[in-house]
Amino acid sequence: MTPMSPLPVTKAVIPAAGLGTRFLPATKAQPKEMLPLVDKPAIQYVVEEAVRAGIDDILIITGRAKRSLEDHFDRNFELEYYLAERGKSEELAEVQALAEIADIHYVRQGEPLGLGHAVSVARKHVGDHPFAVLLGDDIMDQRSRVLEAMIATHMERGSSVVAVKEVPTDELSSYGCIKPEAIDGVAAELVKILDIVEKPDPADAPSNMAVMGRYVLTPEIFDALDEVKPGVGGEIQLTDAIGILLQRQEVLGYCFTDGRYDIGRKIDYLQATVQMALERDDLGPAFEDFLVRLVRERGLLGDT
Numbered sequence: 001m002t003p004m005s006p007l008p009v010t011k012a013v014i015p016a017a018g019l020g021t022r023f024l025p026a027t028k029a030q031p032k033e034m035l036p037l038v039d040k041p042a043i044q045y046v047v048e049e050a051v052r053a054g055i056d057d058i059l060i061i062t063g064r065a066k067r068s069l070e071d072h073f074d075r076n077f078e079l080e081y082y083l084a085e086r087g088k089s090e091e092l093a094e095v096q097a098l099a100e101i102a103d104i105h106y107v108r109q110g111e112p113l114g115l116g117h118a119v120s121v122a123r124k125h126v127g128d129h130p131f132a133v134l135l136g137d138d139i140m141d142q143r144s145r146v147l148e149a150m151i152a153t154h155m156e157r158g159s160s161v162v163a164v165k166e167v168p169t170d171e172l173s174s175y176g177c178i179k180p181e182a183i184d185g186v187a188a189e190l191v192k193i194l195d196i197v198e199k200p201d202p203a204d205a206p207s208n209m210a211v212m213g214r215y216v217l218t219p220e221i222f223d224a225l226d227e228v229k230p231g232v233g234g235e236i237q238l239t240d241a242i243g244i245l246l247q248r249q250e251v252l253g254y255c256f257t258d259g260r261y262d263i264g265r266k267i268d269y270l271q272a273t274v275q276m277a278l279e280r281d282d283l284g285p286a287f288e289d290f291l292v293r294l295v296r297e298r299g300l301l302g303d304t
């Protein structure tokens with residue numbers, strides 16, 4: 001059922017059409033994907049991750065306020081002139097490199113009908129090729145090789161591959177959740193997905209393995225998306241289309257543990273910002289000193 005020699009994965013789709021209501025008022029006039037983590041907008045981490053995995057063609061699905069996204073990955077001659085004049089060569093190189101990072105395309109979702117619908121509008125651009133989907137609420141550490149490993153798995157087996165991670169039971173209702181089955185003779189990180197449910201009640205969840213916003217999908221997903229009826233929240237869910245796909249061809253879960261930052265909610269976003277700042281060579285040590293001082297001053301560790 002799956003193709004004999006899988007095509008390489010050179011395209012990625014990044015849905016960025018959500019309204020970002022959890023981050024209002026910051027997202028009133030800019031997409032949430034432009035919120036910075038330390039000094040880079042979230043979407044830049046996602047684009048860089050795709051590029052690291054060998055992808056050079058990126059389709060960003062936008063909604064309203066797409067202008068800043070486009071501007072971010074475009075030349076800015078005025079700024080470049082200013083930086084060049086003042087001899088700020090490092091900043092200049094960084095700004096220029098952003099416009100060369102990949103072939104970036106934009107398409108509008110039109111109506112916000114859900115993640116599955118956002119992916120379906122990529123059909124024409126993606127064509128008859130496997131492709132990656134990267135969701136911006138999940139940011140991967142620069143050292144993460146999850147997407148590369150997922151693409152390598154697709155190349156070996158021709159299957160769609162979904163990134164999954166174990167989460168506590170009380171968090172399952174925020175995620176797609178899979179029913180995994182071990183496969184003999186393959187790497188332990190890989191499981192066969194027997195079923196997938198969007199945002200289950202934890203009592204009914206098929207396991208604690210939750211979908212983490214990285215997918216490598218075969219183009220057959222588009223037919224499945226056409227068939228899907230509105231699901232959780234009245235939206236066209238990608239999870240439901242994957243549920244149809246796995247009845248027709250093998251869909252694998254790639255299990256990983258580390259290197260993922262959640263930025264979907266304010267508290268997660270704050271935690272991710274702190275963690276990422278601590279990881280930075282240029283900021284980490286000074287920031288750590290500050291945090292230690294803060295903890296002491298506020299007596300956060302009690303008397304111990």
Ligand code: G1P
Pocket residue numbers: 115135137138174175176177198199210211212213237238239264
């Ligand atoms: C989406 C998907 C869900 C997945 C999650 C990962 O949900 O629908 O299956 O587990 O991303 O972040 P959202 O966070 O958009 O509600």
